[in-house]
Amino acid sequence: MSEEKAKLELQSVRCVRGERLLFSKLNFQCPAGTLVRIAGPNGTGKTSLLRLLVGLMQPQEGLILWKNEPIKKLKEEFWKDLVYIGHLNGVKDELTARENLLINCEI
Template sequence: MALCLEARQLGCERDDRWLFEGLDIDVKGGDIWRVDGPNGSGKTTLLKILAGQLADYSGTLRWQGNPLHRARAHFAANLLYLGHAPGVSAGLTPLENLAWYQALHGERGSEAQREAALSTMGLEGLEDVPAGRLSAGQQRRVALARLSLTPRALWILDEPFTAIDHAGVAALETQIAAHAQAGGAVVMTTHHTLNIAHPLCHIALG
């Protein structure tokens, strides 16, 4: 079956206020979805729900035709979720951060693969520098190196362009477009004006 994450009548209430409700979404292979809306409209909350990080919502989620709670292991094996924070340990080097991430997910990989992933994000020469000494943009790129290190069909990305420079932005846009063109899917929030030669789908909140 083709890649598909299906949401029906999705809603989330916070402090007696609906952030959003009645959302119907079909994320399929080849899709790039952009979630738009003002601050506080629920963009991050929606991404966390779609990534299976939050259970406090109304409506239903299905993965490959099955209720998400019954297909969680298969869903997790196909998902790469990057939150708003880079999720990088300051005391570890970029190479060690990637090795830790792979070990956490039961994956094996070589140092050469991790070096290549960091090189893709323009981090040559910084592989062994403690991440706490890197700039915010460099730390973000360490996290983004996971995109090429660990193949996943579905990328859910919260503000992936935050703090990275023009060259990093262009490289990431190319990577996102290539992922979709290869049959993967991307759901993301961003304040960045995208320059991607690929059709975009939109979810407007607020």
């Protein structure tokens, strides 16, 4: 495939987590050689967006394309071109909100 087609593209992507709509109708293109910085306050959906972009979560609507093909269809063909360095969840689901806060105050 030609270098021009090595792009990541979002088309009208909608992301809902739990009861919250984080974003919808999100469009952008990231052509080869482009650097994108995602910024925003805590809890607005930056990590969710990254997880959608690498295929760890599925959007409720819309398409995520790599070289003009949906990543959902490409799977390993997309993942072989991908490096994703994520982070662990800051809170532990098995603890209460209070317990999570107490542990984090101790660290």
